Amino acid sequence: MTDQTVTPADRINVVIPLFNDWQAVGLLLERIRAVVEPTVQNRLAFLIVDDCSVTNYDAFPSGVGQSLSILRLYRNVGHQKAIALGLAYLGSLPDQYPTIVMDSDGEDRPEDMAELIRTEAANPGKVVFAHRAKRHESLTFRLFYEVYKTVFRILTGKVITFGNFSLIPARQLRRLSHVSEIWNNYPGGVIRSRLPYTAIPLERGRRLAGESKMNFVSLVLHGLSAVSVLIDTTAVRLVLFCVLMASAASMGITVLLYLKFFTNTSIPGWTSYLMSSFLIVILQAFLISLLLVFVVLSYRTQPQFIPARQFSDFVERVEEIY
Incomplete structure (x- = not known):
């Protein structure tokens, strides 16, 4: 395999996993157009990973960033696996660019994208995560989230204070897409990969539309998937x-x-x-x-699932919106 081609940072990919949240992602794009400075906004290339949604979009705001594409999956694989497939698809392309991973609901604030970019520029080669300095979920959710972080630290010896919102440097993208552990849990996979990473404190935003699909059962399953990465x-x-x-x-x-x-x-x-x-x-x-x-x-x-090698089995098509 030839070495990856890292191009100048005139483009930043944005991977957004989505399941039925078309209204929220439309509002997210509108907010990006409103709050992200043009020098950053004009570099963004959006890749929405449609996790086999049962509904479809009506319309998208046009002219936000350089381009917008939808990676359609054959079947529903879940949030973390959708991220892995999106990263593997981008890693398979000839040119490699910095890549931001963010959720579709708006809780990852668009105005913080510039801070991720600045931090990566100051720490070249490091994956930059958003550490949640302030959250807006219910008291019960925050309590169980603290329990999850404590149990994770006890079982693995690692501290995890961040989620999916992050920026992957161009030269690390293809390496990360060959890490089998991101198939179960993206943040845990980065920790397991031993790629350099850092975290910066950023406030978590509020959901733009619809209701969160994260409940107690989902949180437990998410915690188990993170622990399983460091089995x-x-x-x-x-x-x-x-x-x-x-x-x-x-x-x-x-x-x-x-x-x-x-x-x-x-x-x-x-x-x-x-x-x-x-x-x-x-x-x-x-x-x-x-x-x-x-x-x-x-x-x-057991043979490990390598997203970079097997992602095409899940991809139905790539749909270019603009």
């Missing part, structure tokens, strides 16, 4: 936890046996139940550790 690290940490639990249970059994056979201390009647509980903890820790080892070995031996 090796997660499995090792869980095995270490099981070893600690088994060690603590073994110490408990040792103390009980010592008290029974080497001291005159009166042993309560429930001691046998306590010892049985310790033995059950040891057995469960062993079985969980064994299961985790097999899961990791199975994961390592």
